[in-house]
Amino acid sequence: MSENPLKLGTRRSKLAMAQSGQVADAVRRVTGRPVELVEITTYGDTSREHLAQIGGTGVFVAALREALLRGEVDLAVHSLKDLPTAQPEGLVLVAIPPREDPRDVLVARDGLKLSDLVASSPNKVARIGTGAPRRMAQLNAYARAHGLEIETVPIRGNVDTRIGYVRNGELDAVVLAAAGLNRIGRSDEVTDFLSVDTVLPAPGQGALAIECAADNAELIAALAELDDPVTRAAVTAERSLLAALEAGCSAPVGALADLPPSSECLERRNHDADGQIVKEMRLRGVVGTPDGTTLVQLSTTGPVPDTHDAATALGRDLATEMLAQGAAGLMGERAH
Numbered sequence: 001m002s003e004n005p006l007k008l009g010t011r012r013s014k015l016a017m018a019q020s021g022q023v024a025d026a027v028r029r030v031t032g033r034p035v036e037l038v039e040i041t042t043y044g045d046t047s048r049e050h051l052a053q054i055g056g057t058g059v060f061v062a063a064l065r066e067a068l069l070r071g072e073v074d075l076a077v078h079s080l081k082d083l084p085t086a087q088p089e090g091l092v093l094v095a096i097p098p099r100e101d102p103r104d105v106l107v108a109r110d111g112l113k114l115s116d117l118v119a120s121s122p123n124k125v126a127r128i129g130t131g132a133p134r135r136m137a138q139l140n141a142y143a144r145a146h147g148l149e150i151e152t153v154p155i156r157g158n159v160d161t162r163i164g165y166v167r168n169g170e171l172d173a174v175v176l177a178a179a180g181l182n183r184i185g186r187s188d189e190v191t192d193f194l195s196v197d198t199v200l201p202a203p204g205q206g207a208l209a210i211e212c213a214a215d216n217a218e219l220i221a222a223l224a225e226l227d228d229p230v231t232r233a234a235v236t237a238e239r240s241l242l243a244a245l246e247a248g249c250s251a252p253v254g255a256l257a258d259l260p261p262s263s264e265c266l267e268r269r270n271h272d273a274d275g276q277i278v279k280e281m282r283l284r285g286v287v288g289t290p291d292g293t294t295l296v297q298l299s300t301t302g303p304v305p306d307t308h309d310a311a312t313a314l315g316r317d318l319a320t321e322m323l324a325q326g327a328a329g330l331m332g333e334r335a336h
């Protein structure tokens, strides 16, 4: 293989630089080639408009993809949860490395947990910053069920900006993804890891995708070992659920496919014809109104899908059930 440096296109944000740097190390290791980061500015990085208004997080991705298609860079690293569900012609997700912690977390004042926030708020209404309809829907539903008074406040910006609202007293807490904080080395600021039973993460949350040109056979072969098939199966099922709900990237949809905890797993393990243990995957989905008055939550469990089609079917079938239970009416405005 040639010794030219591989060019890895990246956004300039702290999070993007951290995850691109980590992937660059892995790519160097498996290819033996030098990797250089190429910074690419996207509209989403410079705009102050709310994400929903500028067409969702897909705006971050478009510029990186254009650079890949023009051959200016060889690789791009994306947060999977920011990727639109349709894969563009000419590009492939060459590797999906093992997923990090998929949970959402709270960074709250005074080290508080979600359940303690309200009691200690001066006006008895905890102000929680998040612009994601998915997080709003589930936090408001939790608050309703537990008699808590919360107000979800739409915010955006990078991690520093978001946590800044808590540090300056404007908000009682903000919601962020654990994985992002881990990757930039700030997980010590987490005050509450939200159970996925309380807030189901975004489809693909905590996972990265490495993308390259579909005709770059040499690179595709070299990077195959960075792929984690179980993570790929999980995020494929989650994104298929999202796609089948016809949801845009700012829609109030949560989805998580995971391997059930080991005790449960032991009971449920079965064997295929060759006596091999077949592990089970559980896919959970939620869609709701941002005010949390209505949530449709369903789950399904089956063998870990071993093909793209099987993973896609798992998500699609759960979406069909959710639609039958009224999910369509909860989707609100669709992002385009």
Ligand SMILES: NCc1[nH]cc(CCC(=O)O)c1CC(=O)O
Pocket: 057, 079, 080, 081, 082, 175, 176, 177, 178, 179, 180, 181, 204, 205, 206, 207, 208
């Ligand atoms: N929408 C922004 C975004 N996209 C990916 C992450 C980091 C977590 C991940 O990789 O899933 C974040 C930040 C956040 O939601 O707190």
